[in-house]
Every structure is written in C-alpha cells, then in structure tokens.
Amino acid sequence: MAVILHKDYKVERDDYAAAGKVSSDIKQTLNSIGYDPKVMRRIAVASYESEINMLIHAYGGDITMDIMDDGQVKLVFKDPGPGIPDLEKALTPGFSTASEKARAMGFGAGMGLPNIQRVTDDFDIQSSQDGTTLTLSFRPAK
C-alpha cells in the first residue's frame, strides 16, 4: 500500500476566520479526484469536526492527508497542546469543555469526538499535556 497523494496543512492558533478552510480543501481535493461520495461525506464531517477542535480546544496545529493507491484516506491531526485530561469523558456524547467564546459562536455542543469516531473506519487518539494526535482512516466501499 503506497501513498499516491500527500498534503500538509496548518491551523493557526485562534484564527477563527479561517475555520473550515482545511476541511474545504480536503473536500475539494476528494471531489477533484472523483472520490466515492458516500465515503467523502464521512471524511468531510470528520475533518471539519477535527479541524474546529484544534481551533477551539488546542493551540492550532498541523494536519496531513494521505491518499493510498487502494483508495484509503488517512488524516492526521497533530496539535501542540494542552492535551485532553480525561479521554474517556471526551469520548462521551454531550460532554464539553468549550469556552464561552466558542459556544457563543455555535461550537462546542459536546458531540465532536464521539461524532468523529462514529463516522471513521479506524480511529486512534493519543493525548498528553504536550499535545494530541488524532489519526483517522477511511476505506472506500467495496
């Protein structure tokens, strides 16, 4: 299994004006290569949630997308902190730690991580106070 397309993105800290830009590019890229729309829908939902999470909970971060020759898509969201203190809670639907500012903007309903997990084929999350790395994989329908 080889990577046939790789893309790097950056999410700047507190840059709310750019919210969703990376997910839009991911979506456009998949649209351009004629990716399976059903899987694309799941990727769009997961990438948007994850990107917004980086913005409201972390200090920005890096996103990479790898498209494999068998059609698999792997997304990695890596932020430099502050990390998720209680992962189990964060994966519980409805639990939220979003700031007032973020809630006022309509974010932070507490469905982020559980939603991402629901639409992803392979879900992995590693978190410490030095940062969080979220690795998501999506497989095309057979």
Place this chain on the structure above:
Amino acid sequence: MTRRSVVSYTLESCIRCMKCIKACPTSALSMENDRVIVDSRRCINCGRCIRSCHNRGILAQGSTLEDIKSYEYTVCMVPGALINHCGSREEVEELFYAIRMLGFDEVVDITDCTARQMEEAQLMADSADDVTFISSFCPVINRLIANRYKVLQESILPVNYDSEIAAKQIRQRLKDKKVGIFNLCECEAKLELAKFPYGNNEYECDHALSLTDMFPRIRKNMQKGRIPVSLCVKGLQSCNPVRIVQKDQYLIADGFDKVCAVLDMAEFGLLNQFRLLILYPCFNGCIGGHMLWGNSFLMTNNIDALSHGKTKGSSDVPFEYVYTEDFLKTDEDTRSFMERTMFFKNVNEELERLPGFDCSACGMQTCRVMAEEIVKGNRKEEDCRVLKTLKEKADDDQRSD
C-alpha cells in the same frame, strides 16, 4: 452524454476583455485563438458570464417563433415568475392575450404545477426522519451539485421541474393532436429543459423560448385584448424565497454565493437538523430570473395583489408525472481512481511553477485551470505571460550586467 451549454459566443462584438472568463463560478470558460470557448461539461448555465459581458458578446438563445409552424396546435406555457411581473389581474390577462398573439393556439399558466412541485417536496421532507433533502426545482442547482457537491447528489429530491409536469399534462390532454409545447423561460438555465434548441430529447417540452427575445413583441401586443386566467396562489408564492410558507425544518436561501455557502455546510453535516433545503441561485428566487426586466423587490409585492380574484388549487396530475430520477444522471469519468489522482497530483506540481496571480492573461480563468491544460498537453508553460515577462526581464538584466 454531455448536455450542451446554453451559453453561446458572438464573435463580432467581443472585445476580449476576459470579464466572462473571470465571472464563471465553475471555470467553464476560456479563451483560445482569440475566441471564448465554453466547456459544456463544466458549465452549469448560471448565466453569470452573460451578465458580466458589457458588449453582448455572450448570449443564451432559445427557439424561434418560426418553430410554431411545424405543429398542428401550439401551446405556450407561462411561468409564475413572469406572471408576478404584472401588477394586477387585468395586466396578467393582457399578457396572456399578448403572448397568444405571437401565434399560439393556447396560453397556459403553470402555477398549479409549480405549487404541486413544492407540495410534493414538502410532503417528502415532512415525512423524513433524518434525511436532509435539497430542492430540485432549479437546473442550475442540480448541475452545481453534480459538478461540485457530489456528496449531496443523493439528497436532491426526485421531483420533476414544474414545466415538465405541466408539459406532460398538456400532452395527455391534447393527445389527439400534433401538439407543440413551448416554454417561455424567465432565465437562461431553463432553456435547457426542452427538446429544442439544445437537443435534450428526454424532456416533454418541445421548445424553450427566451423571454429576452420575446419581450419586445409581447410588449407591442399589450393592451389589445384579454384572456381570462385563474391563478394558483401557492405557485406564485413558490417563485420567491420570502413568500414560501416557512417551517422550522426548512432552510431557504437565495443568491449564488449564499447557496454555495449552504451547500458547503451541508457537506460538512452542519445542517442535519433541517429536512429540506430550498435553494434559489438567483437573488429573490425565480422572480429575480435574469431575463425578467422589472425590479424583483417590487414584483414580490405583486404576489399579494394577484392573489385576489379567481384562483385554483395545485395540479392533481398523477404521481408518475411528478417524480423523476432523470436529472440525477451525470457523466461517468472513464479514468481509473489512480489516473485521476495522479492527474491531480501532477496538476498541483505544475501549479507550483506558475505565478498564482490568476490574472487570466493566458486565456484560462485561474493558474489551476492553466496547470490542468499544461498537464493535458494543450498548453505550455511559455504560454504564461507573467512567466514570459519575468524571464525576458531576467535576460535583459543579464545582458546589461
């Protein structure tokens, strides 16, 4: 098979200003050998290029009145958007008379079919639990989704265009005659929804007429007589986003950029609380159709004035007239997944070498389109005027050193 774009180019008046090329939301236009080329696979018939042109170099043409002669009996369908341009019932009756004077045997108002179309859409949306449907009333939206929002393609309602519902009804009613059904279109996009002039044989409607072409003649015929009409209020209201009966679970948007923003959000799953997205690419809905001449804000008020007097309910045509899957079909890309991805990758690499100014001086709308053409082998890097100038300047500097 790719459907032909309704946009055509008239060479004589073109001053090659590139405004049309820059105006296109889907990068369908380019300039080659001093001519504007329209890529029918990309064009969504939104008409932005037509309105950007100051010299009438870009047009959308419909059938001509000559075509009336090919039929034993002819019917002209009038959309609600045009009816809403009349300030009173009397004016509507004059308008219908004026249209009949163009040579038709019968003039039919299709607001009852517009209402039926909206009713079926709302019925489907109201009975859905966790699906978000998208209105199928506008051919521009349907093409836009097929082109740029493939994720949402399965969300488009299987409800046919009002002109098609009406045409099927007319064909059935007059099945003993050789009937020619004409649709008087309020925008360029609807010119596509007929057998002629664009050869889309899957449609029941025979000819699409451009209101821009017909208007001068209709105007001359006004105040000469009247034909009594009975209008469907719900159909008149469906032409305008402000007048549709709103419910919490409907999201209504008009204007091209707003509609794109809504579609983007829908793809990210941010509009799942809605059952129906009613989208009009034209500002103020079909009343803002580009071939209509009046102020769309004033026309909105006409809806109330026209609601008095003889009215009729929505059309009761059978279900098979209303539902269709036809507009969901798109061209299959014959390239493999690997080929498509490698093409995209090569385009990105080529794009790195181009200046990224999107100046259109090469004839392509953006550097990305240019990069695609270079990868396809249709253009060369030297065709980029910015790179060429920079190179010449560098050569000059070297010589003077």
